[in-house]
Amino acid sequence: MSDIVLKTENLTKHYGGVHALEGANFEIRRGEAVAIMGDNGAGKSTFVRQITAVEQRTSGTIWFDGHDVAFKDPLEAREAGIETVFQNLALADHLNVPDNLFLGRELVRFRLGPFSILDYKAMRKATLEGLQKTGVKIPNINNTIQNMSGGQRQCVAIARTATFKSKLIIMDEPTAALGVQETAQVENILHTLKSQGEPVILISHNMRQVMEICDRIVVFRRGRIVANLRKEDTDGQDVVAYITGAKTQEEYAGAA
Amino acid sequence: MTDTTHGIGGLTFDTKKRALPPELGVALALVLIVAIFEILGRIFMHDSFLFNTRDSVDGLFNMARLKIIILQVSIIGIIAIGVTQVIISGGIDLSSGSVVGATAMIAMSFAQAGTVYGAENTRAVFFTQGWVDLPLAVPLLVGLLCGLVAGGINGLLIAYTRIPPFIATLGMMVAARGIAKWWTRGQPVSFPTESYAALGAGMTPVLIFAGVAILFALALKYTVYGKHTYAIGSSESAARMSGIKVARHKVLVYTIAGVLAALAAIVLSSKNLTAQSGMGVMYELDAIAMAVIGGISLQGGRGSVLGTVLGALIFGVIISGFTFLKLDAYYQEMVKGVIIVGAVVLDQWRQSRHSDRI
Ligand SMILES: Nc1ncnc2c1ncn2[C@@H]1O[C@H](COP(=O)(O)OP(=O)(O)OP(=O)(O)O)[C@@H](O)[C@H]1O
Ligand SMILES: [Mg+2]
Numbered sequence: 001m002s003d004i005v006l007k008t009e010n011l012t013k014h015y016g017g018v019h020a021l022e023g024a025n026f027e028i029r030r031g032e033a034v035a036i037m038g039d040n041g042a043g044k045s046t047f048v049r050q051i052t053a054v055e056q057r058t059s060g061t062i063w064f065d066g067h068d069v070a071f072k073d074p075l076e077a078r079e080a081g082i083e084t085v086f087q088n089l090a091l092a093d094h095l096n097v098p099d100n101l102f103l104g105r106e107l108v109r110f111r112l113g114p115f116s117i118l119d120y121k122a123m124r125k126a127t128l129e130g131l132q133k134t135g136v137k138i139p140n141i142n143n144t145i146q147n148m149s150g151g152q153r154q155c156v157a158i159a160r161t162a163t164f165k166s167k168l169i170i171m172d173e174p175t176a177a178l179g180v181q182e183t184a185q186v187e188n189i190l191h192t193l194k195s196q197g198e199p200v201i202l203i204s205h206n207m208r209q210v211m212e213i214c215d216r217i218v219v220f221r222r223g224r225i226v227a228n229l230r231k232e233d234t235d236g237q238d239v240v241a242y243i244t245g246a247k248t249q250e251e252y253a254g255a256a
Numbered sequence: 257m258t259d260t261t262h263g264i265g266g267l268t269f270d271t272k273k274r275a276l277p278p279e280l281g282v283a284l285a286l287v288l289i290v291a292i293f294e295i296l297g298r299i300f301m302h303d304s305f306l307f308n309t310r311d312s313v314d315g316l317f318n319m320a321r322l323k324i325i326i327l328q329v330s331i332i333g334i335i336a337i338g339v340t341q342v343i344i345s346g347g348i349d350l351s352s353g354s355v356v357g358a359t360a361m362i363a364m365s366f367a368q369a370g371t372v373y374g375a376e377n378t379r380a381v382f383f384t385q386g387w388v389d390l391p392l393a394v395p396l397l398v399g400l401l402c403g404l405v406a407g408g409i410n411g412l413l414i415a416y417t418r419i420p421p422f423i424a425t426l427g428m429m430v431a432a433r434g435i436a437k438w439w440t441r442g443q444p445v446s447f448p449t450e451s452y453a454a455l456g457a458g459m460t461p462v463l464i465f466a467g468v469a470i471l472f473a474l475a476l477k478y479t480v481y482g483k484h485t486y487a488i489g490s491s492e493s494a495a496r497m498s499g500i501k502v503a504r505h506k507v508l509v510y511t512i513a514g515v516l517a518a519l520a521a522i523v524l525s526s527k528n529l530t531a532q533s534g535m536g537v538m539y540e541l542d543a544i545a546m547a548v549i550g551g552i553s554l555q556g557g558r559g560s561v562l563g564t565v566l567g568a569l570i571f572g573v574i575i576s577g578f579t580f581l582k583l584d585a586y587y588q589e590m591v592k593g594v595i596i597v598g599a600v601v602l603d604q605w606r607q608s609r610h611s612d613r614i
Contacts, residue, residue: 074499078499086497090493090498091494092486092498092557094557095483095490103483103487103495103499104498106483114481114484114508115480117479118478118480
């Protein structure tokens, strides 16, 4: 029981009449990399938004790190140790790379409540180290995000999660806008995290990537989990069958 | 040889080349406008706008005019600093002019002298209570508290209900003006104590404006408060997802704007030696104009206190220039309108260069 990092029970989210997420039972253990797959609109990002308290769930329970948790806001989730690359990246366009990397937990020279003095030098140094560690190349970290390419933005968001200590990393389509070389870079980061025993939830449409990195694949369809597959027991074609609805696992037969 | 770094996709980047700060453009506009008035003055008035042409006075510049320009904009400038951080956070504050009115009335009634021209000041608001000749701290704290409450209510409404800032502060604009009129049923409040009158005397308002400007220039650039203000204005959802307590921060931003409006009210009523319920009408628009002229983007996330200070100076130069050219006040208003719209158009154009690409 103790090696379960995150577990959800009947996690449900309704937007008015839209049942975006319905009774999701999910768990991930220490050292595990779990992929979440599913068509557009299947509820994958909704699932992430409930766990990270970007939105408040309609019903259901979330256990994290051995406790029943009810995070009030994303800061609490982050402080508890959940690092997330959101699908929309959650970067502030007018700020530069260090500002974005440390957004919400700035390094300060001395504390004065909200008027604490920023330690620009330390943040800059840590940013350069973080980028180096993750192999992310950004030509000029003083550049504001709005002047960067889609791939560079994605790299900044990924570097942000990989730089901080965490107990669980969630990445929502981290390589969606990346070129071949940059995708390989991100996959390297994922491999590194995995080898360090860091649990990772990877949302991706890229079957090759999922098969290479993840131990388990959870399939979402129309707001419900329809399959939970160990990599050894499945292949690409099989997963696609679950995604499209050609197949549904027995224990989820009530779903979809 | 230039120092280049290889980036993603093989692009190179010249690290020595830096984008020009937007404040530079505003500063150039200021110089240009002064030059225009100088030329027009030489042609039509046979006098200089900027330079000293009198033998009886020493110095290169027309110091009297420069002083008036700065003094004229300092009080609204104090409000504009508060409005600047509101706009950077992606909001707007239309209530500042009315908050000036209400605060001036209330603060002044705690600042009245007990004797006027050797006679008892029986018309003082709190004469019967004996609250006259109070120490300066009393009207000062009462006044700032007025701004704190008004701004706090703005902030709470905006942060915790879904009322847009435009509507919430419009409500405060009307309500605060009502309070200003109700306080003495429309009677002006006059005859402050010497200590209160000193706050607005001579060049003191300029010093207060400068102090506020420096304080907030530093706060916006070097504190967590500033960083979060920019982040929220840049992308509220990103700020929230990154763990910034957006609602709490907004309350703080609007509260500070209210306190600065109250400070302006205190200085203004002190300078005029009287408070009237109509004080500060339209100040909110002048303050917003100073910020916009100074390059603060109405879409949030961009701009600086330095920009607003330059915007305030442009404002002052234009008013002073029109007086210098002996042009009617009507033209002043019209040109002010054109400049404000022009500044917003310029900002839209600057923004579109970024957001067209996706
Ligand atoms: N705020 C909202 N209000 C109403 N409906 C919403 C809201 N957010 C999401 N939805 C709906 O919920 C469903 C699931 O959306 P979600 O973003 O979770 O999909 P997804 O699986 O992440 O898809 P994609 O692969 O395209 O990212 C969609 O039908 C979407 O329209
Ligand atoms: Mg999604």
